[in-house]
Amino acid sequence: MPLAAWVILAAALFSIGLYGVTSRRGAIGILLSVELMANAVNLLFISFGRYRGDHLGQVFTLFAVALTVAEVVIGLALVILLHRVRRSDVRVDEVKELHG
């Protein structure tokens, strides 16, 4: 497969993720969408790494995966806390106590 195909695939994944983040109301759904976007970027890293012919892209991806895990952990922790406080489905539209 040519590089362009991988880039198009990654862009498609990213766009799906972005659509998910903007359209979903549940916190879990948003987190999943964010994860999709992150993986689209990882895919790009690997593709371009392959294209360049070295391992730099894969190294970056490993770091990015680890960081994404940390991000998800914090996100899920927030979701659990919100759930405990509100005792209902976590709808992000309803959580706006900190607005200016």
Next chain:
Amino acid sequence: MSLPIELALVALFTPAAMAVILALVPPLRRTGRPAAWLSVLAASISLGASVWLFADQLGHPSRDLLESVRWLPHAGAAMANVGLRIDGISAGMTLVVTLVAFCVQVFSLDYMRSEPAADLGRYFTYHSFFIFSMLLLVLAPNLLQLFFGWELVGLTSYLLIGFYFKKPSAAKAAVKAFWVTKLADTGLLLALVVLYTHTGGFEWTSHPGAEVATIITLLLFVAVMGKSAQFPLHVWLPDAMEGPTPVSALLHAATMVAAGVYLIVRTNPLFAQAEFTREVMVWIGSFTAVFAAVIACVQTDIKKVLAYSTCSQLGYMVAALGAGSVMGGYFHLTTHAFFKALLFLAAGSVIHAVHSNEMSDMGGLWKRMKLTTIVFVIGSVSLAGIPGLAGFFSKDLILEGMLESGHTVPWLMLLGAAFLTAFYMGRVLFTAFFGELSEKAKHAHEGGWEMQLPLVLLAIPALGAGYFASRFAGMWHLEYELHLNLEAGAASGLAILGFAVAYVMYGRGAPVATPAILRPIAKLAASGVLDRFYEGLYRVLGLKLAGAVGFFDRYVVDGLMNLSGYLALTAGQKLRRLQSGNVRDYVFVVAFAIFALSAFGILR
């Protein structure tokens, strides 16, 4: 450390230690009389050390000792030292200060007897502190330490004038004295700054050049005019008589007001370089001598007469120093300290007996108070410069110095002042001590031994100090000779004439009426025109300036602060609307920003 240094340290720090103990141990201070006796003990130790120091100095007239430690370190070298300088000038002044202070404290034991115990303790604490401050000034090796002593005596003066602070007039007088002298002290502070900028030190022996020396000495002279009550900054001294009479004797006659004259004597190497300043001093001094003597002639309060007399005599000293007669000025300072302290204490003895300051309440006191009358006569005659007494020698020296330096008009003014001096002292003598026994004086009697002893002690130098003039002069390698010529004769003749005129006018028990010639002056003195001038000046300059500075502070300095606060606050109010709290809004912003940046990057 040599013996004189040790003696000076004892003289300096015994009263200081006593003041600290009395100040920090209120139960001791509030006991009153024991505290008073402790203070007298400290003063007597200080006096003993000073006598020894002075006797030692007489044995080595040309000795000039300096002992100092580094005080303000500055880039390796010392910026200023603190220490003791012992030479003929400071040893003599130390003796004068401690002797008068001792006499005054002993006198106060009886004079202040009826004060509440706590107030008595406070009074003597101030007195002990005064001795320390004054000696700190006198023994200072440089101008910076002298300045500290100078301010401390100003403080004790304020505290002691306001001793009866429950009396509004006393509180006002204290504040007035403080303000006027502080205003003048700015001159000393500025002189220090100029001296340091030009020579890098605070030594009065330096040679900063004629112009700078003139500026420095003019600034110093402003401070002297305040402290030594020279026209037009003399206004605080008559008001300072609100303090207890022994305080007037010590601070406002003998020692503190003489600090200004002492400053000139000390810094004479600088003054010697400043021709113009000395010319100013001659004229201001002579004018003050005459002016204050004239006002003294119309006062009815015995203390006010003596206060204006002090002004007048300080004018003599300043004029003498201006004419270059350092010996004359300093010698007159010394003799004046003795006889004026004596006069004030004698007046205190009278006031204590008749419970009034007014001379019309006195009269015929000779019949009730023999000793007081005798010492008052000695003091008056000495002050007037009748030949043979201390005042004659010093005044003669001043007049001679004036004539030698070619100041004929000031010399005539001082001669006139000599006549007036004899006249107003004669007026006090004949109305208060001789003539008919007045109503209030009927039950008058001498005070206890505590009041009599200092009178006798001070009467001795008031009589005989003049005979030590040559020993005194020897300390500066000067020759002293009494020239019994026409000039000396003129001065003493005028003095005798003054007494004679006073006798003719008041000698036959006439009431204390103001002579017709002097009535306009009395009116002028009573109107307080100078006070009102200062008040007007204060209103116009002081308040307007304060108003302008206040306006600047309120609207410009504070305005800038308030403006920045207002801007930050308003900006925050506007920006808070961006923070909707809606997660999807943020995501849209982020996504839109990404698209915009990408588009920018591609299309560029």
